[in-house]
Amino acid sequence: MTTVLIVDDQPMQRFGFRMLLESQDDMELLGEASNGMEAVRMVDRLRPDVVLMDIRMPGLDGIEATRRIVASGDRTRVLILTTFDLDDYAYAGLRAGASGFLVKDALPEELLSGIRAVASGDAVVAPSLTRRLLDAYVDHLPTGSDHSRAEDTRLATLTEREREILTAIGQGSTNTEIAEHFHLAESTVKTHVGRILAKTGSRDRVQAVIFAYDTRLVKPSP
Amino acid sequence: MTTVLIVDDQPMQRFGFRMLLESQDDMELLGEASNGMEAVRMVDRLRPDVVLMDIRMPGLDGIEATRRIVASGDRTRVLILTTFDLDDYAYAGLRAGASGFLVKDALPEELLSGIRAVASGDAVVAPSLTRRLLDAYVDHLPTGSDHSRAEDTRLATLTEREREILTAIGQGSTNTEIAEHFHLAESTVKTHVGRILAKTGSRDRVQAVIFAYDTRLVKPSP
DNA sequence: GCCACCGTAGTACCGGGGTACCACCCCCCT
DNA sequence: AGGGGGGTGGTACCCCGGTACTACGGTGGC
Structure with a gap:
């Protein structure tokens, strides 16, 4: 059973995610938060496996909330969801320690498989972003046996x-x-x-x- | 319509991919190759949108074949498929210019959506590998800080x-x-x-x- | 008893920092 | 002959950070 917390300031967005999650019998929705501060508190109390995190929110935004949740050290993984595949947000989110980054127009199945992957300790990145990440950093990939240090x-x-x-x-x-x-x-x-x-x-x-x-x-x- | 070339030395593997592709009416299988050299030649002639590339093959392997196909400069994208998520192969494949990297035990739908993503110019990486990529190149923020002994x-x-x-x-x-x-x-x-x-x-x-x-x-x- | 220091808290004020735009130029690449 | 990215500039606006006070309870020294 994968426990999930939804964080989004738009009620209709939350509604959609809630419907999707409730249709899956291996997923349990623990709660919903509408801003970052609330999210941090709820994670601290509910300890969900996965947090579906929106970025743009009033008050504490999703990036900063992710940073705090990850810094708190417990097992919760953060999967960031955003409307557009803005590169800057992606970098910031990944830097903040998120386990993944998907765009909201992903298919429901993609979202679900993303949640399952993140819950199991893997990571997911939206294909449109993966392309850019690879283009930008493929030159810095280790050559295999050689474990060269990562340049930021x-x-x-x-x-x-x-x-x-x-x-x-x-x-x-x-x-x-x-x-x-x-x-x-x-x-x-x-x-x-x-x-x-x-x-x-x-x-x-x-x-x-x-x-x-x-x-x-x-x-x-x- | 997405045109695809299958490259794998195992006939049963090719059979599985062929069945899967033929079940999709937006995909067209242009041909099959059983080693790297053959693959390079067929890509040059058939110009597929996507090449499903196995890595371990007799003769010219999938990495080198990928390198040559990408170096040739035309629009064909290479999606690497491997049995196990061996990091070294993955890095080598991505360095060679592949647009993606999936493991063969992926669900059929995942494979199909991967092909479509690659065909549209995006990239895909198997979640198990994405995790390692992120760990290697995204420096997580320090959580704890022990105290200093500075004498300032x-x-x-x-x-x-x-x-x-x-x-x-x-x-x-x-x-x-x-x-x-x-x-x-x-x-x-x-x-x-x-x-x-x-x-x-x-x-x-x-x-x-x-x-x-x-x-x-x-x-x-x- | 008194003083010094620390930690706490408040009000009032303003300037720099940051955001959200838009705009133009230049260079390189197709 | 366009297009994209980098560098440069501008305006308008808001908020946080920092300053300059004042104030009060607690603690330790002498």
Whole structure:
């Protein structure tokens, strides 16, 4: 029996998922949450096997909720569902520790098999995203016997300019300082920063700094 | 209509695939090959949309055949099928340019939807392998953090509470989240943060994060 | 008894950060 | 001759972060 928690702010979406789950006798719906904060609390209490997580929600969004659920350390797996296959969300979701990423227009059977796969410890990614993931990172795949270290995927998606600016952020610079240093308008810096946050799955520049340190783009000084 | 070429050295395997494909009226089986060399030639002549490629074959194996087919530059996509989800084969296949990788014990519907996904330009990877791919290339966030032994004088001036909160800041938490986590009012958190910034000589929380990393109060995730 | 420090909490304020757009240029690739 | 991506810029808007106070209970020192 696979126990499931639905997290979505749209009642009709939840209704659809509920109907689908109730039609399966190996699945049990433990509850429904309409935002991230509620989801984290319910996971803590109900310990479902799988959480079906929407991304865009008021308050705490699905990415951050996923991060917290995964960080809490218990066995619950998160399967992210989104309306469109937005790459940035995918990266962020996977970085947050999700076990999978599917688009909502998937067929019911695909969704169900995705849930079962995730519950059994496997992972699933929507085909449209798998294509992009492979295109972007196939060069970094290990050659088989050689277990080379993984270079961070999200770092690789940044352009040269974005890496420069992320480095500056990682050194504590404000947008104004970055603009001066690179002879740019502050609005340009903001545009770059916005893209950096999206690509790295960071909520704000603080998390971007953490990302920069964790990927060794910026190294501790002493 | 999706045109397909089957490549497998075992006649019974081919038979199974042939039956499955013939049951679908949006799929057309263009032919069958029993080794890599034959496969390359038939692809060149028949231009199928999708090649179902076995890996282990006498003569030219499926990996090398995939490489040549992909290198030839036309639109044919290769979907690799293997008996076991051997990682090395999978990586090699994907590096060779395959659009997907499925295990032969997949359900018929999964196989069919995989073929359709690949034909439409998407990619598919067997869930059991997706899990490993994600584990290898998505660095999970650190859950626990043991305490440091840094001797920084500024760090020493912080009270226990302030160190706790600085650690939270260093993990990317917002004031609101910190307040919830420690059961405090946000105004209290702000008071603490203000004192932390003053004591550590930080202009804002971004610089406080850098301070936390540099003093090893918070450590980069490996 | 008093003082210093810590932890807690509040109000009022404002500036930077972040978002959501849109726009233009340039270069490379088909 | 288009198209796509990268780099640059702009506007409008909102909210969180940070500052500057004040305040009060608890604890430990002398």
